[in-house]
Amino acid sequence: MNRDAGSPPVDPVQVAEVAIAVVEQNDAGQLVLSGAWTLSTMPQPITAFEQRLSTLTSGSPGWDLAAVSRLDSAGAVLLWRAWGRRWPASLVVSPAHRAVFERVAAIAIEAEPARSRDGLAWLVVPGRLLLAAASHLLGMIALMGQLILDLAHLCRHPQDIPWREFSANLYRGGAQALPVTALIGFLIGIVLSYLSALQLKTFGADVFIVNLLGISIVRELGPVLVAVLVAGRSGSAMTAQIGVMRVTEEIDALATMGVSRSQRLVLPKVLALAVAMPLLVLWCSAAGIIGGMVAANLQMDLAYGFFIDTLARVVPVANLWIGLGKGLVFGILIALIACHFGLRVKPNTESLSARTTSSVVTSITVAILVDAVFAVLTRSVGLP
Amino acid sequence: MSRFPEAHPQAVPAVEIRGLSTRFGDLVIHREIDLDIESGQILGLVGGSGSGKTTLLREIVGLLAPSEGTIRLFGQPVRDADPQRHRRLRRRFGMLFQHGALFSALSVHDNIAFPLRELRTLDEAMITDLVLLKLGMVELEARHARLMPAELSGGMVKRVALARALSLEPELLVLDEPTAGLDPDRSENFVRLLGMLQKELGFTVVLVTHDPETLAGLATRLAVLADQRLIACGTADEVATVDHPFIHNFFSSSRATAAIRPGAS
Numbered sequence: 001m002n003r004d005a006g007s008p009p010v011d012p013v014q015v016a017e018v019a020i021a022v023v024e025q026n027d028a029g030q031l032v033l034s035g036a037w038t039l040s041t042m043p044q045p046i047t048a049f050e051q052r053l054s055t056l057t058s059g060s061p062g063w064d065l066a067a068v069s070r071l072d073s074a075g076a077v078l079l080w081r082a083w084g085r086r087w088p089a090s091l092v093v094s095p096a097h098r099a100v101f102e103r104v105a106a107i108a109i110e111a112e113p114a115r116s117r118d119g120l121a122w123l124v125v126p127g128r129l130l131l132a133a134a135s136h137l138l139g140m141i142a143l144m145g146q147l148i149l150d151l152a153h154l155c156r157h158p159q160d161i162p163w164r165e166f167s168a169n170l171y172r173g174g175a176q177a178l179p180v181t182a183l184i185g186f187l188i189g190i191v192l193s194y195l196s197a198l199q200l201k202t203f204g205a206d207v208f209i210v211n212l213l214g215i216s217i218v219r220e221l222g223p224v225l226v227a228v229l230v231a232g233r234s235g236s237a238m239t240a241q242i243g244v245m246r247v248t249e250e251i252d253a254l255a256t257m258g259v260s261r262s263q264r265l266v267l268p269k270v271l272a273l274a275v276a277m278p279l280l281v282l283w284c285s286a287a288g289i290i291g292g293m294v295a296a297n298l299q300m301d302l303a304y305g306f307f308i309d310t311l312a313r314v315v316p317v318a319n320l321w322i323g324l325g326k327g328l329v330f331g332i333l334i335a336l337i338a339c340h341f342g343l344r345v346k347p348n349t350e351s352l353s354a355r356t357t358s359s360v361v362t363s364i365t366v367a368i369l370v371d372a373v374f375a376v377l378t379r380s381v382g383l384p
Numbered sequence: 385m386s387r388f389p390e391a392h393p394q395a396v397p398a399v400e401i402r403g404l405s406t407r408f409g410d411l412v413i414h415r416e417i418d419l420d421i422e423s424g425q426i427l428g429l430v431g432g433s434g435s436g437k438t439t440l441l442r443e444i445v446g447l448l449a450p451s452e453g454t455i456r457l458f459g460q461p462v463r464d465a466d467p468q469r470h471r472r473l474r475r476r477f478g479m480l481f482q483h484g485a486l487f488s489a490l491s492v493h494d495n496i497a498f499p500l501r502e503l504r505t506l507d508e509a510m511i512t513d514l515v516l517l518k519l520g521m522v523e524l525e526a527r528h529a530r531l532m533p534a535e536l537s538g539g540m541v542k543r544v545a546l547a548r549a550l551s552l553e554p555e556l557l558v559l560d561e562p563t564a565g566l567d568p569d570r571s572e573n574f575v576r577l578l579g580m581l582q583k584e585l586g587f588t589v590v591l592v593t594h595d596p597e598t599l600a601g602l603a604t605r606l607a608v609l610a611d612q613r614l615i616a617c618g619t620a621d622e623v624a625t626v627d628h629p630f631i632h633n634f635f636s637s638s639r640a641t642a643a644i645r646p647g648a649s
Binding site: 038039042046047050073074077078081082099103104106107165281295332346348349350 | 405476487488489503505506507509510513514516517518520521532534552555582589646
């Protein structure tokens with residue numbers, strides 16, 4: 001104990017209002033702390049308290065901590081910072097509390113490496129995006145190639161075909177999607193029919209409602225609606241499922257058992273959606289036509305029989321094939337994209353949510369892009 | 385041997401369990417369990433698989449509500465209806481989950497800083513100091529603070545989880561299988577670290593473990609769960625005298641005996 005006898009006696013200074021941490025100066029000029037210096041007893045605006053402590057330190061007085069009842073690391077850090085990260089000239093402290101300070105003193109003061117400001121920083125973000133897009137494209141192509149190899153293998157070894165997975169996916173992605181696709185198709189049909197009827201009436205072209213609804217729903221709306229719904233429903237589920245299997249190392253477990261992940265996980269999903277999507281498109285388009293028919297009947301007194309007769313005449317059957325073809329392609333693409341992003345999930349929750357989002361967004365974007373390509377390629381087909 | 389350890393005259397026990405029963409549907413897990421854990425004790429909870437050790441642990445920290453009975457921590461009910469009091473109580477204990485339960489989206493630094501930031505009273509510079517201090521306590525280096533949980537080895541995950549559990553200076557530390565999944569060497573290290581920190585900081589520990597060496601290295605008292613009841617509670621020597629098939633079995637394994645009761649053969 002080395003006391004600075006030279007300092008003049010000062011009136012006790014109460015720093016903290018609370019009983020937990022009292023600072024006063026004793027006759028030897030030392031700052032005397034008492035009470036419990038712990039995280040839970042710290043006075044509330046802690047920055048203000050720190051400032052008061054450091055103003056007290058400015059005269060580099062001695063410190064007497066013998067009366068401190070409890071001291072945890074938070075309290076020690078607080079004092080250490082007030083002392084300017086070094087031992088004060090004189091310190092009275094119990095051995096147990098000294099040990100706490102020794103721990104604090106051993107903290108490595110780590111200088112954060114300054115972020116280098118690069119002149120080409122503006123290029124980095126688009127560059128990264130471009131590289132990521134390229135890597136995703138390559139990954140997709142590799143996955144597709146793997147699937148073709150798998151298909152060839154399965155043709156030669158039909159006993160390896162994963163029927164159970166295929167039928168499970170068909171049920172989940174196809175059968176269970178029937179109610180929602182029917183509902184959406186029906187409602188869109190009603191809305192479209194109602195709005196078109198208002199316009200057509202002004203031209204006296206009421207009967208053309210059949211042409212309008214028939215072509216637009218069978219050729220365009222049916223496939224695109226189903227693609228959006230299935231991407232949101234099944235695509236996200238596939239990405240999340242494969243992603244969680246990545247996180248929990250189930251995919252690695254499969255690999256060690258000699259089960260090919262593309263054959264057992266990806267292929268059944270792609271095949272199931274390839275089968276289910278055209279059927280869903282048919283179903284959704286039918287619901288849309290029925291919705292349009294009902295609305296036309298209610299609003300313009302168009303007889304159901306007339307509507308159906310006319311529909312067969314004015315909508316060439318090629319439109320149906322185009323719609324189904326789109327369904328097939330969308331189904332394959334959605335499943336491929338979902339599986340691709342699922343396999344890219346890194347083992348943490350953030351990555352899982354990010355990949356699921358990109359999977360759905362990419363699926364929908366790609367479906368609409370491909371739809372545009374279809375529109376260009378089939379511009380002379382199926383239009384009367 | 386008494387089933388109820390005698391309470392210290394003044395001190396409130398860190399954990400006080402009275403008449404606790406747990407049922408999941410028709411399945412009875414616990415029947416009429418009474419248990420006191422005094423401050424500063426290290427209690428090892430032992431029992432066969434499915435004897436409800438982890439369930440009891442989850443009830444102690446308030447993650448599960450018992451079907452009957454009460455659990456008090458530091459004299460306060462653990463499931464307090466008053467959110468303010470409830471929150472304050474929760475800050476007085478830390479839990480180390482079996483698989484660490486680190487937030488995988490946050491770095492090691494942010495994981496440890498999380499409970500400190502939740503207090504909303506500390507400034508960032510102080511939090512950084514505290515995080516580095518806790519990292520030092522669990523014998524990790526400052527450079528590890530930038531890693532993500534996915535980049536850590538099993539032993540490091542446990543250490544970071546321990547640092548996070550210790551970040552609010554808890555008075556009670558609840559450990560669920562602290563050494564499961566660690567190799568003997570690391571497990572021994574971890575036990576030594578826990579013991580050292582306990583001695584230094586003086587917190588109460590409740591731990592569940594299957595590993596006799598962990599028990600031997602840490603626990604000052606044992607509580608044995610079997611047949612849905614607490615069949616014994618006391619020091620290893622006291623527990624060993626209780627006549628019960630599970631205890632016979634447990635102490636008959638030579639490895640366990642060698643670890644827990646070096647005196648007895």
